[in-house]
Amino acid sequence: MVIPVHDVNPVRRTPWVTYALIAANVLVFLATPGMAGSVAGGSDLSQLCHLQAFLDHYAAVPRELIHHQMPQLVPTGAVQNGPGGAGCAVAPPGYDKSAPLSVFTAMFLHGSWIHLLGNMLFLMIFGNNVEDRMGHIRFTLFYVVCGYAAGYGFALLNADSGDPLIGASGAIAGVLGAYLVLYTRARVWVLVPFLFFLPLRLPAWLVLGFWFVLQAFYSAGEGVSEAGTVAYAAHVVGFLAGMLLAWPLKAGTPPPPEPRGLLFGRRARPRHTW
Structure with missing residues (x-):
């Protein structure tokens, strides 16, 4: 697996939407119960219960999206002691959850710092040029549409799953x-x-083509979406949706210039030879 760090493809305008999406994802992650301090160590039961309640409220769940089967009992965020030991308390939901809206909120949720930073790295490198070509408003709509395509595509392939689907990777795959x-x-x-x-x-074409083939290969197995796993099928669907939506713009997009004397995208100092 290769790790992209920079592309040699300058932009004509400031990618404000890309910056705003990165900022929003980081802020939501910091506000997610138990996530901000997850690097320092494990979470206790109370934090895990709060996190589970938070995800049940705001994450996308395939069974809810496809069958409209909303749970009768959801975690409350409290810890409950029982005969089998301590666990997360459950109760009827005190809120009305919109399954279609949960696809949007799930795009800003991440399960770990690695999950967040990996997604934001890809968005930073490739999002600025796509936004530059589409413009701010069209890029915003494009990003959301790809996220919905990825979310519902994954849900169709895992219609009976009750595991929460979170992350911006479906939209970023687009x-x-x-x-x-x-x-x-x-x-x-x-x-x-x-x-x-x-x-x-x-x-x-080699970097992104290899990435797509890898995602398609992994998605051939059983897709899972809970924390610690990857919804590869969502990546595949999002990627294909992004290709289809961008294709009408291809004819008007000139190839990127090939600057000379660049080292990792920065102009290198001139060298003198004997």
């Missing part, structure tokens, strides 16, 4: 698909783990 269509010839600096991290500059 951004990757659009980038592949619009900037096929762009170059991307990546780190390849080979004994140590080896920096290479590869074409976008």
Whole structure:
């Protein structure tokens, strides 16, 4: 698996929507119960109960999306002691959950710092150019549509699952698909783990094509969505949706310039030879 770090593809305008999406995802993560301090150590039972209640309220659940089967009992966030030991208390929900709206809220939820930072890295590298080509408003709509396509696509393939689906990766997969269509010839600096991290500059079609093939390969297995697992099928659907939505713009998108004298996207100092 290669890790992208920078693309050689300058933009014409400031990607305000991309920056806003990154800021919103970070802020929501910090506000998610038990997540902000998850790097320092494990969560206690109280934090886990609060997190479970939070996710049941705001995450997308395939069974709710497809069958409209809302749970009769949900975690309250409190700890309850019983004959079998302590556990999370449950009660009838004190709120009305909209299943379609939960797909949108789930796009801003993440299960760990690694989950969050990995998604934001891909959004930062590839989102700015797609936003630059589409414009701020169209890019915002595009991002949301890809997120919904990924969420409902995953739900259709796992219609009976009651596990929460969270993360921005479905929408970001759509951004990757659009980038592949619009900037096929762009170059991307990546780190390849080979004994140590080896920096290479590869074409976008190779980096993103390899990523998509990997997601499709993994999605051939049984898709799961709870914390600690990856909804690969959502990535595949989001990627394909992004490609289809971006295709009408391909003809008007010139290939990115190939600046000379760049080192990791920064202009290198001139070298003198003897």
